[in-house]
Amino acid sequence: MKIIDQSLLQLLETWRNELVQANTDQQLEALRITYLGRNGRINELMAQLKTMPLEEKRAFGPQIQELQQIITQELQALQQTFITQAFNQELNKQKDFDVTAHVPSALDKPSGSLHPYTHLIERIEDIFTSMGFAYAKGPEVETEWYNFEALNIPADHPARDMQDTFWLTTPGLLLRTHTSSVQIHTMKNQQPPLAVFTPGRVFRHEATDATHDFMFMQCEGLLIDKNISLTHLCSLLKVFMRGLFEKNDLSIRLRPSYFPFVEPGLEVDISCIFCKTGCALCKKTQWIEMGGSGLVHPATLKACGIDPAVYSGCAWGIGIERLAMLLYGINDIRLFHSGKIEFLKQF
Ligand SMILES: [Zn+2]
Numbered sequence: 001m002k003i004i005d006q007s008l009l010q011l012l013e014t015w016r017n018e019l020v021q022a023n024t025d026q027q028l029e030a031l032r033i034t035y036l037g038r039n040g041r042i043n044e045l046m047a048q049l050k051t052m053p054l055e056e057k058r059a060f061g062p063q064i065q066e067l068q069q070i071i072t073q074e075l076q077a078l079q080q081t082f083i084t085q086a087f088n089q090e091l092n093k094q095k096d097f098d099v100t101a102h103v104p105s106a107l108d109k110p111s112g113s114l115h116p117y118t119h120l121i122e123r124i125e126d127i128f129t130s131m132g133f134a135y136a137k138g139p140e141v142e143t144e145w146y147n148f149e150a151l152n153i154p155a156d157h158p159a160r161d162m163q164d165t166f167w168l169t170t171p172g173l174l175l176r177t178h179t180s181s182v183q184i185h186t187m188k189n190q191q192p193p194l195a196v197f198t199p200g201r202v203f204r205h206e207a208t209d210a211t212h213d214f215m216f217m218q219c220e221g222l223l224i225d226k227n228i229s230l231t232h233l234c235s236l237l238k239v240f241m242r243g244l245f246e247k248n249d250l251s252i253r254l255r256p257s258y259f260p261f262v263e264p265g266l267e268v269d270i271s272c273i274f275c276k277t278g279c280a281l282c283k284k285t286q287w288i289e290m291g292g293s294g295l296v297h298p299a300t301l302k303a304c305g306i307d308p309a310v311y312s313g314c315a316w317g318i319g320i321e322r323l324a325m326l327l328y329g330i331n332d333i334r335l336f337h338s339g340k341i342e343f344l345k346q347f
Helices: 006-021 025-036 041-050 054-095 104-108 116-130 180-189 230-245 298-303 320-328 333-337
Strands: 141-143 173-175 194-197 200-203 215-225 252-257 262-271 287-296 312-319
Touching (some): 006 025, 025 041, 116 194, 116 215, 116 230, 180 194, 180 215, 180 298, 180 312, 215 333, 230 252, 230 262, 230 287, 287 298, 287 320, 312 320
Antiparallel strands (some): 141 173, 200 215, 287 312
16 A cells, blocks of 8 residues: 555655654654654544545545554664664773773772671671570560569569669560570570570660660570589680680689679679780780679579479670770770761771
């Protein structure tokens, strides 16, 4: 079928004039919409067709279809040309790409870094898992029972004063003051033998200064089995601290102390990692305080449904901030959640 209608031939000529002027994909798309779109020229003609007498319809209809086909083909051909051109341009760019070229702006691009918490928790996790301990977690909002009573700290116990607590408006609920509450969850949910570690955030209602914050991180280790004694605790502490500070000749010193949920309770010191004869960081003593430890109190075992006549356990805990401050030489605990980019960029 050939187009013989003058108005259609005229339209075809206009189309071709406009087509040669299209230089971009956007211009091409605009042309497509003008001619082939829902309200485009071709559909306009189709609509006119409906009102024509049958004879004219027969003559005119196929010519419109022919015109539509020509326009579609020419449009697609030019689209293809554009694609080929773009591809070749990209190819040429790659050919001329100089891998040795210096790009100064790349150096200014911001890049992220891990928080010191993340570094240390990963390190601690590695040591604990290498000793066969499993990761345990518990809620940050706790009941009084999990945070205090099960840990041998009843309501009238003076030890509650040692831990200023954020109480929630719901009676009996609080923000946990230590990760020892996770030990209770674990002992209640699992039967011994069990070995877990519990890194997590804890909260204290305290005035803040360079060494105190209202929120900080703790990590505790707990081992429950038959015949667990101080010997196990000593050797576990030694392996743990030596791994943590990557120092095979590190010594451990235990001093009697008091924590309601252990008996005996022991303060853990490590030999100074910075000196051999006394320095400012160990206050000339050659020892650095690292945390608390002890044998799990029978009352705590009993509260969790574990028979203290059959099982015993040991536990120890450290503060992640204290560790980070020691290892990285940080002098203000509040920097950890200050959100200061300059501080975080160093790690
Ligand atoms: Zn020292």
